[in-house]
Amino acid sequence: MQRLQAYKYELMPTGEQQRDMRRFAGSCRFVFNKALALQKERYEQGKKKLGYAGLCKLLTEWRNGSETPWLADAPTHPLQQTLKDLERAYTNFFARRADFPRFKKKGQSDSFRYPDPKQIRLDQANSRIFLPKLGWLRYRNSREVLGAVKNVTVSLSAGKCFVSIQTEREVEQPIPNGGSVGIDLGVVRFATLSDGTFYAPLNSFRRHETALRKAQQAMSRKTKFSSNWKKAKTRVQRIHSRIGNARRDFLHKATTTISQNHAMVCIEDLQVRNMSRSAAGTTGQPGRNVRAKSGLNKAILDQGWAEFRRQLDYKLAWNGGHLIAVPAQNTSRRCPCCGHVSADNRRTQERFACVGCGFEENADLVGAINVLRAGHAQLACEVSGAVMPPAAGTRRSDSCQLDAEMSAVGIPRL
Template sequence: MQRLQAFKFELRPDGQQERQMRRFAGSCRFVFNKALALQQERHEHGEKKLGYAGLCKRLTEWRHDPETAWLADAPVHPLQQALKDLERAYANFFAQRADFPRFKKKGRSDSFRYPDPKQIKLDQTNSRIFLPKLGWLRYRNSRDVLGTVKNVTVSQSCGKWFVSVQSEREVAQPIPNGGAVGIDLGVARFATLSDGTFHAPLHSFKRHETALRKAQQAMGRKTQFSNNWKKAKGRVQKIHSRIGNARRDYLHKASTTISQNHAMVCIEDLQVRNMSRSAAGNTEKPGRNVRAKSGLNKSILDQGWFEFRRQLDYKLAWNGGWLVAVPPRNTSRTCPCCGHVSADNRQTQARFECVACGFEENADVVGALNVLRAGHARFACEVSGAVMPPAAGTHRGESARVG
């Protein structure tokens, strides 16, 4: 089977290369915003939206226009990829997978992509990579890039530049290890498995919340866009980067452990956006318990449930396993012993006691057991070809075998 995998490294450019990368990222951002403004203008005049080919023709005109001739200094392929990103954003919007495309802002997700592997040279022995109009760049070589290079993305985060090398290689069809397991996601326990084990939450944002608040307060006292304000902003960005890196590291370790030891993973199809929606309300209908709901929302978003599910999805595919998403309704109120459903079964947040048969267990373990049972039922229906209502929000049919 073919496996696509990305390998990310930190770049070590010199001053000239760093200035060039900032210019290239700015050129891609300018092309994206100019094309988006053009599409909106055509829509206001009742004209048809331009496709990718039409936008590429406009890009050629912009590169030869005296006012925007500086676009010719950047490589053309990354500029075309910016147009592809806009086309994909429109497709996601019309498919109701994302909001309407927004204009890009300087300093936020600055990146550009080289799609042609013929223009890329990777010298892993000397820890360097050749990119058009940038030349040879050093990078921190932490592991080997396996397979054939397909494309390269250069991105900036917290004042550092990174290169992501996507490769393709042929691997043998993997045989999954272990059996099936259900997972109940929560705040007090990040992930509780149906076998009784659990992963404690990291709370990476909560650990750095005090330092982040002080850094933001210090930045707020500076004159905006002054040198001291820029230094303070860099300190805030550094804390945010530390929070994100710690969370990603924890999620990768947890998802790798689970995917390598189980052939099928059943997980709740949680709608995180709805669960973390603000309860403030409006002036006519003010919300209730706004402060408590705000703290709960912060704890929910601190867990990274969606990213955890995304990582489980592709890692199980790599190991030949299955990911089954089931509706979360009544998973914590149903008795796994007798099947009685009642809100009285869960009288406390941590304890489950069935009012019908007296079964007692940790509430998160009960939720994981019910998720596992529902996952078995959904998987059996799809294998047999029976019709079963899909879980809301499934993005690529996780209950079917992948890989």
């Protein structure tokens, strides 16, 4: 099987190379915003949207025109890739996978991409890489790059420069290790597994919240765009970078351990955007418990559930495993023994006590067990060719029917 993998390293450019990278990133941002403004203008005039080929013709005019001759200083392929990114953003919007494309802002996601591997030379022995119009750049070689180079992305973040090298290589079909497990995500416990183990939350943002608040307050007292303001802004960006790096490190370690020890992982299909929606309401209908809901939203977004699921998905595929997302309704309200569903089963955040049979256990563990059972049922329906898998938290009139379907595909009864 073919594996696409990216290797990210910190660059060590010279002063001139760093200035060139900032100029190239600014040129890509300018082309993206100019093309987006043109597309919006054509829409308001009732004209058809330009495709990628039409935008590339305009890009040639912009590079050779008298208004923006400085675009010719930037490499051509990264500018074209920016237009391809805009085309992809429009496609995702019309497919209802993302919001409408927004204009890019300086200092946020500054990057550019080289798509042609023939123009890229990688010298791992000397820890350097050659990029068009930048020359040879040294990088912190922390691990070996495996596979053939497909493309290279240069990014700028918090005053540092990074290079991401995407490669492709052929690997043997992996054989998964371990069995199946269900995972219940939360705030008090980041992830609770159906086998009883759990991961405590890192709460990266909460750990740095005081330092971040003080740095932002110091920046607000500076004259905007002054030298002191830029220094204060750099300090704020470094704290944000530290928060993100700690969270990603935690998620990578957790997902690697889970994916290497389990062949099938069942996880809740959480709608994080709806769960973290503000409760402020409107002037006519103000919300209730707004301050408490705001704190809960901050704690939810601090966990990184979407990134956790994304990493689990591709790491399980690398190890031959499978990820199943099940509906999250009533997973923590359904008794795993008698199947009774009631809000009274979970009177507190931590404890689960069934009002039907009296079963008591940790609520997160109960949720993980129900997620695993729902994943088994969904897999059984997929194997048997059923149209709609049963939703988590629902009961069948004949409980033996579910057990029969699970046994038919070799899944033991829980």
